[in-house]
Amino acid sequence: MAVITTKGVEKVYNPDKIPVKALKGVDLEIEAGEFTAIVGPSGSGKTTLLNIIGGLDRPTAGYVEVGGEDISQMSDNALIDFRKEHIGFVFQAYNLIPVLTARENVEFVMLLQNRSKAERHARADELLKAVGLEDKVHKRPAELSGGQQQRVAVARALAPKPTFILADEPTANLDSESTANLLDIMARLNQEEGVTFVFSTHDQRVIDRARRVVTLVDGKVDEDLRR
């Protein structure tokens, strides 16, 4: 069953001035539990597609369905709530809240979901243990290495038990060891928790681990390989 469906998704930037077509009709179906990498050269539309799938941006034409629901027509506030409940984000620059500890960062979205304190604590500790940071729960982002921060970001993305996780170049700022470590964790969580992962990446190490690779060229799907 498809978790994410895009149909004829187009995105034009600056439509009134000098229009730039970032996406030119993307049709894609991502099944539950997939570990998918979206690859392509710079400017091919990877991040734009991820932003549209994640409800951070709206398509100029076409639509996006998540779990059978068309998110392209949702209001801003409804989209924020939708993201909170269904989508986990892992960003290139980690993007943790600097004034919160690792545990508080992981708890944050659950707090927005009005989960109880006990439940939040238990889930945060469980996830931080899963990413190998059980001894860093009280550390703030500035006290963690880049790899550790990205692992906290993965734990944060998983905490609210989202329908899928979008990761935009998650390993771009990591060294080899941290990259391998992070990929191991994400692959394990994908297997064990059945979480759907969608990456945009340039990184061959990520591409090698993906079970499906969608290649974008000039805003269109050029190749869609399943392994």
Added chain:
Amino acid sequence: MLFKMAWRNIWRNRRRTFITAASILFAVLFASFMDSLQRGAWDNMINNVVNYYFGYVQVHQDGYWEEQSIDKAFLLADSLEQVGAVEGVEAVLPRLESFALAAAGETTSGVLVAGILPNVENKMTDLENRLVEGEYLTESDEAVLVASGVADKLGLALGDTLVLISQGYRGVNAAGKYPIKGIAKFGSPDLNKQMVYLPLPAAQYFYGAPGLATSLALKLSGQDDIKPVVAALRTQLDTSAYEVMDWEELLPDLVQARELDTAGNVIVYFILYMIIAFGIFGTILMMSKEREYEFGVLISIGLQRWQLALSVWVEVILLGVLGALSGILLSMPIVYYFKVNPIRFGGEMASSLEKFGFEPIFPATFDMQIFMTQALYVFILTAVLALYPIFKIRKLQPVQAMRG
């Protein structure tokens, strides 16, 4: 968690927080101190003029205060008993007052001659303690007590003779010469340069007004008694024959001058707070710009805009409250110090203040309301300025914000 975030965010950039809080602190300190001094100076002046002479309430024959003529004197015996029986009235000071020309040798000066009952007068005005030379009057004296300003102007000393010439009750000629029994010094420069006291019987004789008085000055238990006493007297006395006036009605010029002075300070406060507002706004502007990326992330992961706006608003308010509270805490001991140790001016400064009718002493008034008012101004100011990031957040698009 949002409050926790707001609190921790304040301390992210400690230096900026300290600078912003310090600017608020000094604004509150400066404004509180200025207000306390200004109120203190006015309270002191009112105390000098009202408590040491006029009294908080006076009773006259109807129309006396408008004309201030001795012809509007009234018979004392009729009114004394019921005025003194009103609750809140501690003492009734009958006076016979009129202007006269005082002379000594070749020099003359206009003076206010007040006929008083020395013992009763002392209960309110503490006149005896204002003596700098000589002795206090007794009721049977045929002598005067003069203010030091009058003595200086006429070149008189203790024991010298003062000549008084005036027009008495119903146009009789009033003339007399009296030895100076005492010289008193008043805080109010106005009183100091015009007061001459005679015992009431001697004044009644001088003005040809036996058994008459022009006013009853009332000593009250406290300022809170002014309104009830005035109301009670207006009910009990025949208001077609008598007028009952509180000190603000007696001295409208003083009230107006205080209001004008206060209004002048409002402009100073406005300028001060405008400068502070720009400082706070600068901080808010920098903070909003620096954290645009972070705001984008927070909205991306599911924080509603209103929640983010609330958190940032609380953050700015906390910063304002922090500065205002520190300002209050620092102001309190400083203001208290200047209440206990008033600023005393000397030399030319003192002379120029006296020319404007001010005693050159500035005690600070220690009133929590002053501090709270300044804190309230800062709260309102920061609450309004904190609307800026709210507007920014309302329009913020996470993708653009995270693109930088």
